Amino acid sequence: MSTGKISQRIQYFMEKREIDTCKLAEATGLDTKFIETMLSANIYPPLGPLIKIARTLGVRLGTFLDDQQTTDPYIVREADRTANFSVLAEKNKPASLNFFSLGMGKTDRHMEPFFIEILPESATRKTLSSHEGEEWIAVVQGSIEVIYGKETYILEEGDSVYYNSIVPHYVSCKGAVKAQIHAVVYIPE
Structure with a gap:
């Protein structure tokens, strides 16, 4: 998209x-x-x-995000996964995050699952944000830094974090090699 x-x-x-x-x-x-x-x-x-x-x-x-509708179960094969959108580090700068929606075709969903590539550029400007809901992240590859409120956590491959997203937070790559995560965002209606 x-x-x-x-x-x-x-x-x-x-x-x-x-x-x-x-x-x-x-x-x-x-x-x-x-x-x-x-x-x-x-x-x-x-x-x-x-x-x-x-x-x-x-x-x-x-x-x-939705472009299509499907019936249950909704399956996304790794080979068919494509980046749906990228978040820029800053205007006219390279992307810092590439999002691959894993639920885009499921129109009655209550969660937003993503596979996300977190590039080293994500660590250049750390602007915390908050919103209603919860988030769950599992590190698939590399290392990430999670700023949650006034605390900072480093997560490695295999680690996960689950938090209330009303608390200001920011997730970035830790180091010079891109990280990959699975993330699920839940926003109450």
Whole structure:
């Protein structure tokens, strides 16, 4: 899915709910300039801000990701997995995270499962975010740093973490080699 489709979907729901960028910024606590840039430059935001936008617009996070509908069970083969979106380290900088949605076709889901490549660029600027819900992460390859509130944790291959995402947090690569994780995000309705 292209980033353009995501910004188009956000704009569609903004128009449908009669919410302009100023109202969206106020309701989400996000900077107006950030929202304007995200929409006009087709920049994919980190999950925290995207979840806040989805909640404010009254839709599931998956509404911005879904391109198709399937029946149960929904299976994603590793060979068929493709990056759905990337989060930039900064505007006009290389990607810091590549997200592969593992539930995109399951329209009645309550969780958002991902396979994520966390690139070393993710450690350059550590901006904590928070949102309602819970997250679970398991390290498949490499090492990651998890900042959770005022604490910092280093996780290695095989380690996992489960936390309440209302606490400000940030996940980045630890070291010069990309890390790979499985992550599940749950957002209550």
